[in-house]
Amino acid sequence: MVIETERLLLRPFLESDAADVFEYLAEPMVNCFACMKLDSLEEARAEMKKRAEETEYYFAVMLKDTGKVIGEINAFPEHAEPHDQNEDSPLDTFSPCWMLNQAYHGKGYAYEAVHAFFDYLFREKDARRIYTYTEDYNISCQYLCEKLGMRREGLFMEFVSFINNPDGTPRYENTYQYAILKREWN
Numbered sequence: 037m038v039i040e041t042e043r044l045l046l047r048p049f050l051e052s053d054a055a056d057v058f059e060y061l062a063e064p065m066v067n068c069f070a071c072m073k074l075d076s077l078e079e080a081r082a083e084m085k086k087r088a089e090e091t092e093y094y095f096a097v098m099l100k101d102t103g104k105v106i107g108e109i110n111a112f113p114e115h116a117e118p119h120d121q122n123e124d125s126p127l128d129t130f131s132p133c134w135m136l137n138q139a140y141h142g143k144g145y146a147y148e149a150v151h152a153f154f155d156y157l158f159r160e161k162d163a164r165r166i167y168t169y170t171e172d173y174n175i176s177c178q179y180l181c182e183k184l185g186m187r188r189e190g191l192f193m194e195f196v197s198f199i200n201n202p203d204g205t206p207r208y209e210n211t212y213q214y215a216i217l218k219r220e221w222n
């Protein structure tokens with residue numbers, strides 16, 4: 037699957053994307069992506085091999101004019117909350133993750149990519165609800181969510197920990213939840 041916007045292609049990853057991805061995942065910008073950190077180009081190549089198998093829900097964000105991969109976006113289908121034990125209940129809920137190489141921030145690429153991805157999920161993947169979490173200090177992400185028309189649904193205090201403090205105790209983060217429904221998107 038390929039999603040095209042004015043300046044971008046959202047397309048499945050290729051093994052040849054390793055160097056571009058290593059540029060932004062050698063030092064993930066936010067703690068929630070700490071577990072995605074890549075320590076070498078070799079690791080990046082192995083990661084690209086895995087990603088290349090996923091063609092519906094995990095996309096590289098590529099500049100159309102240069103072919104450079106400047107970021108990524110993904111979301112996988114989930115059951116609605118509370119978790120429904122019935123396996124037949126629809127997988128109509130998505131929680132996307134997105135990030136861009138810092139060198140390409142502030143140019144509207146994130147909005148362009150995420151807007152197109154939401155459109156794809158709502159129109160082609162039967163999404164009913166899209167929600168995302170963001171740290172209370174992640175102002176850029178909050179602006180992006182609001183520009184996309186997402187509702188700020190709540191602030192969860194000390195909700196999650198991705199890294200430890202210097203003394204080894206978990207560093208808990210305060211997390212906003214944003215969401216948008218299909219009928220709101222339409």
Ligand SMILES: CC(C)(COP(=O)(O)OP(=O)(O)OC[C@H]1O[C@@H](n2cnc3c(N)ncnc32)[C@H](O)[C@@H]1OP(=O)(O)O)[C@@H](O)C(=O)NCCC(=O)NCCS
Binds near residue numbers: 065
């Ligand atoms: C979140 C992220 C993708 C946003 O990228 P971006 O380049 O700022 O996005 P855009 O250029 O499309 O900007 C979207 C809107 O937010 C506004 N904005 C972004 N950062 C802002 C800031 N710090 N202050 C005020 N407005 C800001 C932009 O001006 C733009 O609005 P406008 O077009 O009306 O001016 C980027 O910061 C990123 O990759 N961060 C690291 C990963 C991350 O945090 N992912 C989300 C985890 S929860």
